[in-house]
Amino acid sequence: MSERIVMVLFNSVVLLILLIMQILMPRITRKNILLGVKIPEEKMETDEVKNIIKGFKRENLIVGIPVLVIISLLIYYIDNIHIFTLSVFLYIGILFLIYIRWNKKSKELKKEKEWDKLKGKVVVIDTKFSRDRAKDSTVPQRWFLVSVIIILISTALSLIMYPSLPEKIPTHWDINGNVDGYMNKSMFTALLMPLTQVLMAIIVYMSYYFMIRSKQQINPNDPEISLKKNIIFRKAWSIYFIVTLTLIEILFTALNMMTLGIFSNMKLFNIYSFTIYGIIIIGSIALSIVLGQGGDRIKLKEEENTSKGYDIDDDRLWKLGNTIYYNPDDSSIFVEKRIGIGWTVNAGRPFGMFFMILPFVMIIVILLLVE
Template identity: 40%
Template sequence: MNDRIVLSLISALTMIISVAVQVVSLNASKKDIFLGIRIPESERNSSELKSIGKKYIAANLTIGIPVIVVFSVLIYKIAYLWLFMVLIFAFMFVDFLVYYRYNRMVSKLKNEKKWLKTKRQVVVIDTNFSKENQNKIMPSAWWFSISFLIVAACAIINIINYSKLPYRFPTHWGLDGKPNGYSTKSYINVLIFPLMQLLMTVIMIFSYKSIGWSKKEINPRNPEESKIRSIKFRKIWGIYIIFINYIMQIIFLIEDLQTMQIIKLDTKIILPFIIIAIVVGVTVVSVTISIKVGQGGSKLKVDIENKAQDVDIRDDDRFWKFGNTIYYNKEDPSVFVEKRFGVGWTVNAGSTLGKIFYIVMILILICSVVPLFFVK
């Protein structure tokens, strides 16, 4: 299997996952959210929304599949990393356009039906829940301490084996199992993997902490049930991040030991393992959790007797921009909030920290993508 085939397969797999996430997100959202638009829960199963939902799924498949085939063939034929990145972003933009069209259809329907214009809307605030100790909601952060031990062990092993390395040693291998990238022996180069592991651990801890820091939204129809769902939702995704952290640690550990020539592995075996572990395994687990748990724990079963109130949560669509994908509310002190479409969290672009976060992410993206334009 040559580089062209692998790059083409990775691109196809990435785009297929993107389509799958778009389709799954339709039913993973909360009951009062449909394609990013706040609606009355009682209208969730209305014939109009069902029709829009079916058309949305059909559009994703009829547009997505042909585009995936064309883009994958182009990547195979030309085989440049910059083209790979350009086409992946282009596909994501096409995905967004499909979503945006049906998002606007739901918004138009909502205005025509005057949903949430006449019903009583309530905002529920539970100060105890908001101030509740994160350790009581999330799994213990001590799970990440093992990661630091792994990083320290790798750094010590690399320093001990420093003298055994040749002046130039391989740091990258091709699909044929032969080295195609080398580095000059220096302490910086032999510590590069432990440093990458450390950076990844810090990012994972930040992601874990942001779940606990995120805004805790309570549904006024079932306040107590909503609170329990939210707690379970955060615990499950906290465990997921810890799981992802150790998958990545194992992969980095194997790469580090191979680079330091402590172990010798056939890259024909290792590369498929990495692709399956990162792209397939992690994504499958993520999609499965999204389907079973839902946004905010909306799919979870809760054993509690709680009569639903005849009210709706406040209509906050005005704070959501760009097809209800970006939250912008200067009056909301929360930095992290739950997504309107799909499962997970996003950043409040109206807050100072939110603006800084977006700027940093854009700079990182530019610095990561631009060098690919000079690599075949």
Template identity: 30%
Template sequence: MLVAIFFAIILFITIIQASIPFLLKKTIAFGVTIPEGHSGDKNLANYKKIYSSIIVILGLVGLLIFTLRGLNEHLGEEQIGVMGLIIQLVLLISSMVLYLYFHIQTTKRKREMKWGENLKMVRVADLTRQSNDEMLPSIIFALPVVVTIGLIAYTAIHYPAMPDQIPTHWGPSGQPDAFTEKSPFSVIALLLILLVTQGMMVAFNVFTKKSGVKLNAARRNSSRIQQMSFRKYTSWFMFLTSLLMTILIGFLQLTTIHGDIGGPFLMLAAPLGFLVILLLATAIYAFKVGQGGSRIQPEIEEEAITGVTDSDDDVYWKAGVFYVNKNDPSIFVEKRFGIGWTMNFGNPIGYLIIFVPVLIIIAISFSL
């Protein structure tokens, strides 16, 4: 079972990483702004193909090695797990190195070909986004928080009857394999981590709603539809993630209080179901929506406005990955390579939303 789980994860990472260059906006390539009319450049197309081909080859080699080694009956679960994590890490590091190489090559080609020098740079923002925004209201994200608070209260009521050893980790079989001494803190530690994570989701939804909507200067109407769809599906994806986490951790908490609810089968099926649903949702989100809604096909016909291009923000994107702009009030902005959002490192509020909760989670984990 463990081999199958890691096989699925490695395959998933390979497919997603290899597909990323083709899931982005046409006006973005390896973190570099590409003016309208130059997105079909043959060199850029070759960069994308080479990147994806290398990732696919590395992924297939990794899968072959993992399968052959993983089916070795002399390997224990711990060794299989370590090998699976190493292969995942190699894939991710390789994709980062390849990205940086092609980011440099794309930047160089843009500079040599003088793309955009004869075009008027325009920054177009959608000022009607509040009335057209279909993102879920933040109150919806607060519902899982209420459930978690209820579970904390339920745990407190049943504290005297709880076992002396509290599970802190569950193995591939779904059974707990690490424990800590029972205390008022340890019995709710997992729920506290969940609560902090849910708070991050609420904050992320709130500030994503407030982030600026930058439209394609040459295709304003179609890009507006894509942007609104991207925000809507992002909101739903975040809520689904929060809901799945609440269900899984809530289930694990109830098993700690009442024993193996549903028996070994359900203990195995619950985390496996969580993983399967989350991977499928991520794949649907990536391939149906694309970055910035690039894969959404608006049901309108719009001819591109000639002579204009988007304002070049490359100066604010360090290596095309880290966005640092103190003049931009947005706390979260769309990624330039990858699917989803990233933080504006020039806005200090982002550090409070991301790093403070992470530090709290780490502190809780090390306190057990």
């Protein structure tokens, strides 16, 4: 199998995962959110809502699959790294336009049915209790020391092996394990992989940090049950972050050992890497489906007799298809996403706006550096 085919397959898998996550969006989002629009939970079982969800999924399949095929063919026949780099962003943009279209339909349905007039009374709850419990709802940060130790081992190997390294250090291999890329010997080259491992650790830790610092979205109708679900949700995802980072650091250490000439079994490395990526992807999808956003889809025995009241309607605080949270009066910088799983920033706060713009600046810099 040629390297170009492998590249096309890899890209297709990435795009397919994006499509699957988009289709699963209504299932992993909170149960009272219809494609970003908050409606009474009991209305989610109406035919009108079900038709919107079916139409959303159908359009994603009708548009998403052909576009995926076209992009894959372009990557195969056109030898241009920019097409490969931009394909993911292009596909995300197309999927987002589909989402925006059905988000608008959801807003129109809500207005037509006057569900915005069914919102309940505002219930004041003790947010200090939520913050205190949140400290105990995640795996202790000391578990990140496991990844730190792995990075230190990788760094030590690079420093020890540096004097005996050849003038041309292998940095890339084809699918058969043959070296097809070299860099001149330097301390930077020798430490390139450990530095990459440090960057990966920072990215994963920041995700963990955002989760800790984000405010808990508590249902005012059932605050105790909602809080318990949120704690389970955060505990599960904190374990996921730590396990994922540990596996990735082991993988990059093995890659560093290949660069240093300590390890050379490409077949074993490929098996391990595909296994790791599979665990990471399947794990995230499974957690998203089972837990839902904020643990909203977790089933607890004590909630069997609770009501499905309609809590505060805060659609006005979410912009651009309910994807950007903008609330200058909210002191929180990190909040739960309105759609899908994860956390986002409060663009109404200066730091929140900074964190929202930063990824786009980094993407532009990376694209400019790609030759």
